[in-house]
Amino acid sequence: MKIPNLLPLIPLAFALQLPAQAAPQPLSHVPTSIAMWPGAQYDSQIPTIEQILGYKIGERITSNEDMLRYFDALAQAAPERIKIFNYGQSWEGRKLIYAVIGKPETIAHLEQFAADMQTLADPRKLNNQQAKALIDKLPSSVWLEHSVHGNEISSTDAAMMTTYHLLAAQHDAVIDKIFANTLVFIDPLQNPDGRNRFVNYYYQSVGMVPSSDRLSVEHNEPWPGGRSNHYLFDMNRDWLAITQPETAGRVSALLHYKPNIVIDLHEMGGDSSYFFVPAANPFNPHMNQAQIANNTLVGKNNAKYFDHFGFDYFTHEVFDAFYPGYGDSWPTFYGASAATYEVASARGDSFRTVTGNTITYPQTVQKHFVAAIATAEMAADNRQKLLSDFYQYQQQAISAGKDDSKERTFIIPAVRDAAGSYKLATLMAKHGVEVQQADKPFSACGKDYAAGAYIIDTAQPRGRFVKTTFTKQVDMAQDFLKEQERRRARKLDDEIYDVTAWSLPLMFNIDTDACGKAVAVSSHQLTADTPLLGKVTHADAKVAYLVPWGDMAAGRFLTAALQAGLTVKSADKAFVTGDNKHYPAGSLIVEVKANPENIAELVNHIAHNSGAQVTGVDSSWVSQGPSFGSENTITMTAPNVAMAWDEPVSSLSAGAARFVVEQEFHWPVTAIRSDKLASANLSHYQVLILPSGDYSSALGEAGATNLKTWVKQGGVLITFADATRFATQPKISLLDVQQELAYKAPPATAEKSAATPSKNGADDKDSKDNRVPGQLLKSNAELISAIENDKETPDNVAGVLANVEVDQEHWLTAGVNPQVVSLVSGHDIYTPIKLASGKNVAWFADEKHLLASGYLWQENLQQLAYKPFLIYQPSGKGMVIGYTEDPTSRAYLDGLNVMLMNTIFRAAAHATPLR
Incomplete structure (x- = not known):
């Protein structure tokens, strides 16, 4: 049945009473802002966040683009006290920056500061008196890292507030003291790709009024979330392998300035409060006591301010200092005191906790901001101590290397896996480690080595980093391990936070030797960008080019050859050519007649770029193993x-x-x-x-x-x-x-004891009240056995x-x-x-x-x-x-x-x- 159009029947007078269509209303956000530092007086010449971005601090989650815009405005307003540097680019092309804030004379001579810190970092190049002269004149330095996890959002806005406060606060004794004694480095956003993923999702999801309910859509990100970068890496775990460009840029910048204190500002679950140092057990044994003590001083100064503001906090219950591959632990091994800060996250504008309280975004920003200022003040108050401890760390690292009678020097032979050995050696150079490459054959500790071997002497400022990454076993403290075993026996979760092993030679599957003395051989220092050059022997081969299989240089040769459309074979088994050269199983065979006329040129180009070692042959005769035309020699495909x-x-x-x-x-x-x-x-x-x-x-x-x-x-x-x-x-x-x-060992045969269930005269299966036979337990061990899960x-x-x-x-x-x-x-x-x-x-x-x-x-x-x-x-x-x-x-x-x-x-x- 057709429904008639009733609209013409609406009286005109009634229609005229309908309200006019309202204009679209902007999305509401946190209705009130917070005085981040009550009583502060600010210089009107320094632009506020509201003046540049149109909202007060914490009223909106700042995007990467707006953060960059604000830092540019600050740099234009106070160029004599702040400089901004690019340190890289994310996978998605976003700029990575850090800002340096200090008194004009230090900012004007920033490279001199960097050079002086490099000198202080190497006691082999100066004596104690010269070191004291540097310590007397140098400022201490603090590096503040923000938002390595893109959905841990508050620290980037806190970075903006910290920078503004440092530049704009007037008549403030704390700020004056910081400028007099300290340089402050601020990396406002370590993961712009992840942050943009989070911010875009949040503002696409939020409604007319932001919800504080943890069940709301804006508090539940879709896969993969904003935590990781473009390649979905948790970049806080990338400091050992340095696989991501964001990490590589930060490592380079930190090694350039070697700041005394490094703080990594994070967020944690919204039902918590705030964490700062001291860290939890276990501590890496290659840290020294001065670093741990300085972190305690940092924590105590934070506590002073948190007590003043009425902020809850906790320390040393979680977030240990054992694994050296975090942003708050890697700097430890060039001599910094490094730590993590964690604030309970609003993960948006507001968040309702399990206790019914609501935390707001401005509150989380404020806590990070206050902690940052407190940390900078600690660095200012302890300028001389921090620099002296930094210098002594280098001295102790060199001495520890010289005193080690078993692992003074690590040698990478570079024979079995040339590409892997090269990558490991250049990775260590990227970490700031001095790596030498032998120019000729040599002997060390009773073993002969060919030219090209890599040599790392631990009697160097980065010696402790070498020890913690090259030693096969780094032990946790025995009392900590004993406690973990006790907890397991009680069926409690252990307190181990992350991996307990990270030996780089083991993970690279590279053979390394340890020698208990210095190695003297003609050598040159390897750099992080030293290329691995491939080589083609007998480049005008008549029959084929052979590439030994077994390293990534050969692997990259294969993929490049397949992408170039070349025909490539691979032997399933090892073979020996007519000239008695041995090739392992998997070795590649590029036959001349099966490929384009310019095959020699193509092979040379691919070998040069991949680092592969290639040998041309004029005969296909094989004395052992499969021939080039065998069924055990397969033609490689270019798989989708x-x-x-x-x-x-x-x-x-x-x-x-x-x-x-x-x-x-x-x-x-x-x-x-x-x-x-x-x-x-x-x-x-x-x-x-x-x-x-x-x-x-x-x-x-x-x-x-x-x-x-x-x-x-x-x-x-x-x-x-x-x-x-x-x-x-x-x-x-x-x-x-x-x-x-889980495997359960069969119980030992024992006499029937009082712990054996006794029959009460009734079959428990038929018991109407669901009771079971009684038993007696005589020890904790029997209790644990009685409650054991058979399907664990x-x-x-x-x-x-x-x-x-x-x-x-x-x-x-x-x-x-x-x-x-x-x-x-x-x-x-x-x-x-x-x-x-x-x-x-x-x-x-x-x-x-x-x-x-x-x-x-x-x-x-x-x-x-x-x-x-x-x-x-x-x-x-x-x-x-x-x-x-x-x-x-x-x-x-x-x-x-x-x-x-x-x-x-x-x-x-x-x-x-x-x-």
Whole structure:
């Protein structure tokens, strides 16, 4: 039935009474601002945030662009007291800056300050009297790092307020004291890409009135959230590997000025209060007591101001000082006193806590601002002490190196893995470590080394950094470990905050030797940008060019050659050419007749850019192993690689995996939203990577069926960590292995005791009141046994480095060393795959040799021995390859990169789809 148009029947008089349409109302924000520093008098010549950006401090979450605009305005208003420097660019092209604030004469001669700090940092170049003269004239210095996590938003606005207050406050004894004694460096935004992701989402989601409810949409970011940068890295964990350009720029700037105090300002859960130093146990043993004492002085000065303002805070209960790869710990090892500050986050304009209180964005900004001023005052009050402690740190580092009779000098032979050794050596140079490269062969501590070996003497100012990153084992304090074992026995969570192992040579799988004395040899100092040059021997080869497989130089040669459209073969097994030269399994063969006429020019160009060592041959004769035309010599393909993206993927795992493939392997990746994989036609792709994540809801049984069909048609499915757990689920059955429960040793045979349940004459199954037989418990041990969970998973592991044995007779591990090292974390342990289904291609070492570094619970150590790390399961024309741990974690497990390249490129070549 047609509904008649009733609008003409509305009386005109009534229509005239309707209100006029209101103009759109701007989104409301926090209605009131806060006096950030009550009673402060400000110079009107210094522009306020409101004058430049149109809102008062804390009334809006400032974007990266507006932050830059405000700092430019401050620099124009007070050029004699503030300078702004670019220190890099984010992946998405956003500018990274730091500001330096100080008295005019220091700002005018800033490079002289940097030069003086470099001199003070090296006691080998001056005596104590000269050092004292520098200490008497130099200002102390504070570096304030803000918002390394993009959704920890308040510190960037606090950075703006801190800078304004320092420049504009008048008749303020604290500010006068800071200018008289201290330089303040402010990095206002370490992660602009992540912040913009958060800010854009927040203002797209917020309603007419911002909600303080933690359930509201603006308080729940979609995947991946704003915490990470473009490649989804937690950049607060990137200070060891320095994989991201943002980190590299900060490291360079800090090494240039070597500020005395470095503070990293963060946010934590909104139900907490505020954290500052002292840090929690354990402390890294390569810190010294003066640094710890200075952090306590920082904390006490913060406490003075927090008490004055009435701010709650806590210290030393969490956030330890053990792992050296944070923004608040890395500076420790050039001699700074470094710390983290954490404020309870509003994650927007306001947040209602579990106690019913509401915290507002301006309040969080104010707390960080007050802590920053308090820290700068501490640096001003302790100028001479901080500089003296800094100088003494360098002296102690050099002395500790000279006194070490076992590990005075580390030597990287650079024979087995030239590309990996080069990367490790240049990484240390990037960290400011002095690295020498031998110009000729030499002997040290009874061992001979070829020219080109890298030498690191720990008797240098950065010696303690070398010790904490090159020593295989850095121990936590025994009393701390004893307490963790006590907590485990009580079924309480342990207090280990992050990984307990980070030895760079182990993670790079690079052989290093330690020598207990200085090494004297003709050498030159390596720089961070020294290139690794490739070489082609016999460049006008008539038959083929051979590239030994086993390092990333060869890996980058392969990807460049495939992208250039060259035909490349790879030997499944090792071979020996007619001139008696040995080539490992996986070695590349570029045949002249199968490629363009300018192949010599192309090979030379690719070798030069990749660092690969290439040898031309005029004969294809092979005396041992597969010939160039053997079935054991496969033709490599250029696979289209896809990767699962978005929920439920771990954003950190996805980001690291994509980074490694794209930026380390130089191969493009197509990211596909996980739920699309359940029904998508994947025939365009030869390889699909599932980073760590629980895919049960996104894929489920239907998605698993789709993947199985694709694999059988020739696809290569690669799973990492939690994705491997998904693949092993009975209803999914992509991998024929099972996740193990914790192993429980059978109880010792004992006489029947009073603890044995007694029968009451009735079967408890039939008991109407649901009672069970009684038992007597005589000790805490019996209590623990009585409450034990029979279906318990192994205890969670924070993160250790474990030795992995590698099958040397499988094409999937061609060119991979017999032993590699993996990070082990979490609690997943798997049964070995049966031969009927596949192959355990790599497995954890035996109990005695399994732990390479870190602290591992004894029960986990015993159960993990001989369990699989890399699983291969063929299916139809394709295969599933499962890693039981994440091989790309934090992109710092370089020693696993050749294995991962094999599982992408060699696996794609071994799959047999219709071509």
